[in-house]
Amino acid sequence: MALQPDKRQLGYEQTLMYGRYTRELGQYAKREAQRLRDEQERRRQLEDDLLKYEERTYWHRSKANFRWFRDWVFTKIGEDWIFLSLLGIIMALLSFAMDYTIAKFQTAHVELFRMLSYSAGLQFLAWVGFPVVFMVFSAGFVHLVSANAIGSGIPEMKTILRGVVLKEYLNFRTLVSKIVGLSTSLGSGLPLGKEGPFVHIASIVSTMLSKMIITFKGIFEDKRMYYSKGQNESRNSEMLAAACAIGVACNFAAPIGGVLFSIEVTSTYFAVRNYWRGFFGSVCGAFVFRLLAVWNKEEETITALFKTNFRIDFPFDVQELVAFSFIGVVCGLGGSLFVYLHRRIVDFNRSHKRWSNFLIKNRLIYPLVVSLVISSITFPLGLGQFMAGELTQKQQINELFSNYTLGNEPEDVNQENIYKPWHRPNVFVTLAVFIVMQFWMTAVSVTLPVPAGVFIPVFTIGAAFGRLVGECMAAWFKEGIRNGDTLNKVIPGGYAVVGAAALSGSVTHTISTSVIVFELTGQITHILPVMIAVLIANAISQLLTPSFYDSIIQIKKLPYLPDISHAGSKTFNIYVEDIMVRNVKFISWLSTYADLQILLDDSMLQSFPLVDAPESMVLLGSVQRVELEYMLDSQIGRARRLLVVKERNQIEDGGGSPAKDKEKVTVVEFHAGSKDNVQQPTAVITANGQELQDLSDLAGSSQMGEEPTIDSVFTYDAQTTEIPKRRKSQYVARALEKFDDMTPEEQREWEAEQLAKQLNFTDCHVDPAPFQLVERTSLHKIHSMFSLLGLNHAYVTTLGRLVGVLALKEIRIAIEKGATYRGSRARSGLSSNTMDSEVSSS
């Protein structure tokens, strides 16, 4: 029943038998590579032949024309330009719709409050009840639909762009959860932002869009997909990076600042060739976003979001730069304080066992209490009157940026409107109270289990602080600042812009906030003050605390590589051999299925090194976990067992082969143009019975007790791809359901027998070029390799022998402990031996 082995297979069997190892086996990787290439070549040939055959008929020719057209369209859609503009437009529409909804919610909140002006009690109820209901709904919805939607999303995207796969973080369920949760949590009016969640939403949309395109393409041409898998992966991550940029850009309608901000918060190393992607998508998005605003009659034309109207000729005096630097210093300290405060709140909620257990059991209590407290405080008839409580976030920013000096008496109705909320008891006290209250309220709000960002609330606080300094300056220099013969009035709005950029830059550790404020305000006049304050704020906050997003990465313990700059020169004196894990989990060519089963049960790694033998440890390549799982399954899985039972029954029945299966089989042989050294491939194409045929071949060959050989290639394997393989085994299982299973004893016996056999790698895809390092590579070099190439792990070899493995985790530990290594270097040989930490799965 075994398939007739073709010449090539025989050839391999004759030249390389199981047992001739070390040097010869070492060349296996090379030959495996050759084999893969040959196969690919052959497949292509096969396809071409098929195509040629099809082209003979008229029907097929017109089909070919249609295919060409379809390919052309799909290539164009798949082409980055169209993809990006689609993504930009979708995100802009989404952003606009959400902004609209949130604005409606917030207006409804204020309107309800005003309508009930006849009763202060009802007013309080409305003012407090509204946000509480929204917040509780948001928390509940997110908890039920997808908890992945909680929080900002930027830390997770940073991790994903680093090359780590976070499961279910980018699926449709999370998208729905995030959109609904975000709309309601922002609708509640609590100090929360939407830039982080928007980055997340854009990434999900991008992933789904490219999946849609691939699936659509895949209906017609799944084979192509398989070939360009590696390409698709790198393209996907490029698109994700662009999506992050588009997310920020759509949120602020700030194409340039958005791209830069997203680069700063998500990347460590940035490929300049991807630069335009973000810009293009963002511009498309920003364009649509602003066009919608025009059609919606909010703005006359495409202009800035928080438009300012400062004096252009003489925006500030050189002497004012001292005050601007002061804003930078305070915002730097304030940013660090904010990150610290947020961390302490999270730690508090976690570290007190009873409290945290209570929170976990009553998930809705925490959001309920927090929103209740915060909205009570901002109640405009109560404490809220001392901190402009009745204004929405957008109104707050607009008024803080306004060109009118709050310290002066209002001259017209417009100024009167701006003046009113900030003058109880006076502008300085109101601003100070506003800053302090918003500060802790924001820090508490962002710990709520709802989708929420931190940028805009922090931006508002910064603007308020800048405004405070500006108003003080305006009060101090009542006549203006003298410069030569001219007197120039101080513009407090300019200070607010500087403060906003500095504080948001300090919390997020970004410089691009300066660009964002230029785009938001539509004025670039304050470029120098803004840049100076942002740089000073960044310098201070980077010295004191990690960025808000890095802090969340630490809190969530996401698998991210810290920056090496903190570890300093030590990294040049720590080497791979000092930190690698010597106790490597591996499979060898000589392993049995039992070994494999133990290995898979023992460890959760995503891939394993393949060596020739445990004694010599020559690294042949790396095998994915899924491949090994499939291998084990096809050896002792249910499908295989049923097949064996079926065969036994047949033998018992007198060897009568099932005729109805057989008759469907068609064997077609393709003779590819014979090339030097490349044997003619034999392709077996079957109609319906193919799967059964194949699997029974597999069973048969094993049954006959053949020793598995390195290169014994089952010809059919050349025709199948991974996914159909899996589907096939399910199919077989279903098809064989009619046969009786073994008895439990039989089964145990049979399994033991099967497990004792040696692994057969013929069916298994081995990556012949996993990333390798030598022992004497410095930590500094490893760090840049890992971060630049986005590696998760690398094997350490000496003369081709596997001596250790290095994963992200070891590097992270080494960098964090950097200081302690210097002393222990002399005994490093010993110390690293004892450090048998498990390789972290990723």
Added chain:
Amino acid sequence: MALQPDKRQLGYEQTLMYGRYTRELGQYAKREAQRLRDEQERRRQLEDDLLKYEERTYWHRSKANFRWFRDWVFTKIGEDWIFLSLLGIIMALLSFAMDYTIAKFQTAHVELFRMLSYSAGLQFLAWVGFPVVFMVFSAGFVHLVSANAIGSGIPEMKTILRGVVLKEYLNFRTLVSKIVGLSTSLGSGLPLGKEGPFVHIASIVSTMLSKMIITFKGIFEDKRMYYSKGQNESRNSEMLAAACAIGVACNFAAPIGGVLFSIEVTSTYFAVRNYWRGFFGSVCGAFVFRLLAVWNKEEETITALFKTNFRIDFPFDVQELVAFSFIGVVCGLGGSLFVYLHRRIVDFNRSHKRWSNFLIKNRLIYPLVVSLVISSITFPLGLGQFMAGELTQKQQINELFSNYTLGNEPEDVNQENIYKPWHRPNVFVTLAVFIVMQFWMTAVSVTLPVPAGVFIPVFTIGAAFGRLVGECMAAWFKEGIRNGDTLNKVIPGGYAVVGAAALSGSVTHTISTSVIVFELTGQITHILPVMIAVLIANAISQLLTPSFYDSIIQIKKLPYLPDISHAGSKTFNIYVEDIMVRNVKFISWLSTYADLQILLDDSMLQSFPLVDAPESMVLLGSVQRVELEYMLDSQIGRARRLLVVKERNQIEDGGGSPAKDKEKVTVVEFHAGSKDNVQQPTAVITANGQELQDLSDLAGSSQMGEEPTIDSVFTYDAQTTEIPKRRKSQYVARALEKFDDMTPEEQREWEAEQLAKQLNFTDCHVDPAPFQLVERTSLHKIHSMFSLLGLNHAYVTTLGRLVGVLALKEIRIAIEKGATYRGSRARSGLSSNTMDSEVSSS
């Protein structure tokens, strides 16, 4: 006379003898690493001991305090912040001084022309003679002082930042040549820019500044320097990248755009953690630059360079975006045409043998003729009157950006002044003539052998084109564009801004020109039109031609890696084994000095792989060329020869040792705290005779015919660094000058004898962890590794055996030929064997 070998050395000799190779030798790399580490540890120990000893006296204690203070100051100066602000300030001062000089030259040119208004002939002479003299002087000066100063500098900086060392490109001579050459060439008034040269100048200043700091530090603490060499190198390249940003930023007084522009034109992959460096330096520079302008009473305060004053409320109508897109399309085509035209001019000058020979022989003819022709054409009384010939570049840009519509009649004196130059015969014709003439004149000018950039001339042309479109629009919609109930006038100045950004972005393939125009004009109102036009222009020009800088890289054949995106999916199917050079030049452990001599003569490579033996080819590490040259020199060099002669003479004299040398020798032994397994180092510190002592030891040990062993370490080597080593041999040569040399026959015989000996690697630093690849790595992966890690070459190994080498050149060829590989893949084993191109030196 040989140095008493210490225990450790003996220990090594006993355990590992020459001849036990393959596996044992393979561990050499490991042991070498251990040795290096031990040495480093020991040296540190030694230093500490010395320090402790010194600390005992009062004098030394106060010295220690002083040293601490000095260290603190130097660390702070060496610290990035101070370094960057210094660099920024220096560059700002330099930029300001040069701008001032150039402006004076240009004013003098116009003044001279006006003064001579009584005679048109004299006017012509003055108008034409002035630029010709300046240009010829510039070309001559640059030719004499340093030809490295010719051209832009951005392509070279791109190559240098890629990790390639371009000799003498960053030295003082080039700096002088560039500054003087640039001032005079720009002073001539030809359409040339200064942003590229300024990047170059900033890079030189940065290099010299860090050298100065290191030298200054090195006077006191040269040992430290040696330890942190690797660190310094990576720091230097970070600083160079920042310097490029500062150069651009100072040039335009555009801190944000400058940083982004420099990233776009010089980097492939950008480390986000270096982001702030550029910004900080640029802000310092821009601040000083603008402060100087204030003090110089040019501006009232710190504002934009080409300040515009467009309407803020309603800068443009949505319908105008069509016209803006049109500008983008034309500028995209125009940018490509410009690069093509420039390329053709260069090719013409090169390809016509007689013409190019003539040019090389008469270097000053070409600049003379070109400047003569161009200045004759722009003569304001002749053709110049039809293209605003009398305006300087700065005036041109200012007038093109002006808010006043040229098509209208002027209303005041200010408008009259702007109106006049552009109205002969009318604004449309003048602008069109201006664009066409400037276009080719710029393309010709930048081929001149003087320091010159391309950005500002192209920027001007773009502005003129934008203005032309804007004026057409203004003439077409005389009443303004209707939007609902309002009529909005067209602002032609806005079109000029868009055109300027689009054309400069298209020529340089950058998007950040959009940010630069916002900073230059001080207005961000036209953000969407500018972004749209720049993106369209970029898309078109990237499709058609390489960027101007990449074109120069191709013309100059600089060792740069092209981008892989053009090669597409093929790169996944090409592997290392297909493109690597199999005919590797190597040295083996068994090579003789004669082999080494042949190797060094044969090849110009900067480093060589070290293998154990030509048969087994186990890669032990990589050795720098300088190390090998020193090795050869110390074996058969003049110093060694004289020493041998001296010794012979001594033997002939009866072995009487030269007493006057001997008596100066002092031997001090330090007993470092004995650690586990680390043997006590024996340090021989001598006063004056040290060098002789050491070298004669070396000679002695070799003379005695000892077999060189892998680990026979001369103890003194642990105390010396590379540079002193070299100085020493010169010193010895001078000191031994008094002895007679050998006769030529003797010499030949002696050399032959010496050359037949086996190499002695004891003295030689071997890098035990050169970058290694396996054969089955795809071109795509290699490309990202090489560009990300900045590699020049990598060794290809199979099981630790060196099978090939891959340099930038092979990858470049592979990418360029990408398309042809697909077909030849089946025979790749053969084809790559025949492709024995030499590894390119770098």
